[in-house]
Amino acid sequence: MDDAKPFAWPDDDISRVPYQVYTDAALYALEQERIFRGAAWNYVGLEAEVPNEGDFKTTYIGDAPIVVTRGADGVVNVMVNRCAHKGSLVCFKQRGNAPELTCVYHNWTYGLAGELTGVAFRRGVGGKGGLRASFDQKAHGLRRLRVETYRGLIFATFSNATPAFKDYAGPDMIAAMDRVLVKPLRVLGYHSQILPNNWKLYVENNKDSYHASLLHVFHNTFGVVRPTMGGGIKLGHDGWHHLSYTQREALADDHIGKEKVRSLQESYKLRDAAMMEHKLELGDLVTNSIQTIFPTLVVQQILNALATRQLIPKGPDRSELIWTILGFEGDDPDLHELRLKVNNLVGPAGLISMEDGCVGGWVQRAAKGDPAARSIMPMGEGVEPSEGSRITEAAVRGFWRGWRACMGI
Amino acid sequence: MDFDTDMTLLARLNALYAAWAHIVDDDRLEELPDLMTREGVYRVQTRENHELGLPLSLIYCDGADMLADRITAMRTANVFEPHVYCHAISAVAVTAREGAGWRARGNFTVARTMAEGETMIFACGRYFDHVVEVDGALKFRERVAILDSRRIDTLLVAPI
Structure with a gap:
């Protein structure tokens, strides 16, 4: 099995499915990369679940933890629910309302659109420690996904190449x-x-x-x-x-x-x-x-x-x-x-x-x-x-x- | 006598809860509607929906006939792997008078054993009931099983 092609579909015949596709851990991992974090538009919830500014819900796209928010501008944001710092889940509740998203591990905070807004002890204590001067806060927000809504359903994709949802559907x-x-x-x-x-x-x-x-x-x-x-x-x-x-x-x-x-x-x-x-x-x-x-x-x-x-x-x-x-x-x-x-x-x-x-x-x-x-x-x-x-x-x-x-x- | 000091009432309520558990665990489900009043409502709902104030139930039988239909469907139509339940019932209490009857509650843990012999805790939660007396016997005017266990493993076919 090489990385690019872990497995070959026998006889090019889609009316016969090898059982390996249901059991193979390497194929499962590849699906995460090429389907869920790849070309697909993934359904993540309903606009009705986040009707008001600050509403959030958590879910998954494949194995990737996801947070869906309604921002101040009324826009629905879909982001990977993983702190840019140490990778902890930022939101561990299923749903709620909050003015910003705070990772409880080290108290880093994010705006509803995922921008990094606060780093605890950024100036250190007593002039010592803290964030190094070259740290670019703007470059360390939550990973944002492309989002489209259709008739109240929210879809997100990791891919910039995937066509617009209407064309995809x-x-x-x-x-x-x-x-x-x-x-x-x-x-x-x-x-x-x-x-x-x-x-x-x-x-x-x-x-x-x-x-x-x-x-x-x-x-x-x-x-x-x-x-x-x-x-x-x-x-x-x-x-x-x-x-x-x-x-x-x-x-x-x-x-x-x-x-x-x-x-x-x-x-x-x-x-x-x-x-x-x-x-x-x-x-x-x-x-x-x-x-x-x-x-x-x-x-x-x-x-x-x-x-x-x-x-x-x-x-x-x-x-x-x-x-x-x-x-x-x-x-x-x-x-x-x-x-x-x-x-x-x-x-x-x-x-x-x-x-x-x-x-x-x-x-x-x-x-x-x-x-x-x-x-x-x-x-x-x-x-x-x-x-x-x-x-x-x-x-x-x-x-x-x-x-x-x-x-x- | 007050409902909360009436030990005879509590003993009768315990017997009703036990009768329900025994009927389900013995797989004598056809007898289950007899523990309901004719118009009695039986619901199984997750704690998630309950606490969000959402009306959806996993099972919603509006009357003993609908409960009987569900059991008929289980016997004649539904496909599932053979399994049995074992209920552990505890903390049964009368909590209020309501109309001619009483509000009551109790906890349940349901272990499910599959035909292959494996046992798992399938469900746990609380019953919230409205119990009335019909011809000298206590019956459920309403029985609501609220499941802490939000995720249903594979499927839910027999009542809790």
Whole structure:
């Protein structure tokens, strides 16, 4: 294994994935450099999480600790959460509000945009010690990242070469975000789920529209999604991103855009189907829309359950999935309550989504046994969008195209 | 007699908490809705959301029927590795009178053992409950499990 090419992709065939990519520590380290600290736009949170000057939140891009702030000018800043001095975390709280950021180790202080504003004992004590005269304070702020926001979502990149976010996402992905994120967002709460698997297995799972009605039996048993429902797959950026959506048949008394909550109770076997009601709020009959933005963001609409999911790798065989569950500002009390009930379907205890927490771990455990062996993904054609069928693995193959492009593999 | 000196009430409350723990740990979950009133609310929420004043729950059953549905889904639809829970319940107390019933609380620690034999502490936290008497038996009008453990390992399928 040399540094430039730690591994060669066998046969140049993205429909076959060598299990080594899920287990190899050297590849994991290279992903940090070439994807997370490389070409990608990474989702780090919502503008609604830092609405006021001085608000901050901490998160991660890959393994890199990140702090997001709202500056005095109203601008969102994203910085590496590491003191320029000795490398301690500057902010160790998850969120808060502060006029400046102070590293408690030696009391160095930073402005909300990351500029170094204070060095304790810079003049020493009694004329002795202190900062040497040649120290350039301006050159030692927090590492700032490029930032863009889109419809309330905050993205950051370490790269100056990466195209603007809209170009990175592409028109179909922008249209999908425009469809769901139609009003100012309101955070209803968070979930955190530890996945016993490599981060890429969860990304693949999201892009694998083939498994939805097979693994998630609740879909079929209780009538949320059936493989026969309409919908399709869209791809963005040469397949790096994807959208998988499902729409139900129009019913005689549907009035899209009208304030109607429908219960499809007759098709369920539940005693109380309140969690399956769907208020058509987005101007169409789409019941499920799962969108991935490379590398680790998911934007989700399942009935009226809206969320972002941010995946944080925690070593080759572990990841943390942060669910930020959303409503809109101005939701009326009925819709607010409906969202809280529909959220029984998603999250770590979600009646639909819980299986995604364990299935990646099963691949991870099996992959370990033979890193050179390969999976096979023969469903559908190439890296092509499809209309009317979700029985394809095109979006997963698209992910591997993006991964290989970033990694130079 | 005041609620906080009523040792009979406290003993009955302890018995109710124990009954819940035994039903879950014995995997007799179908009996769990019987410990709720018909309209009883069962929620599992993280301490993070609770303290931020955010309404989201991990599990939100608005009525015993929704709890029964969740158990039906677990039995018939959901896919997960076999595992069992063991609850340790402590510090059970009545904290106030409320309507015809009482506010009560207690601590829980839930160890999860997987089919392969490995045990981990899966969850710990506090119950905050509203308990009422129905036909001579104490039942939960509301049971809220607030989890200190914010990160859920893999998935949460059985009630806490």
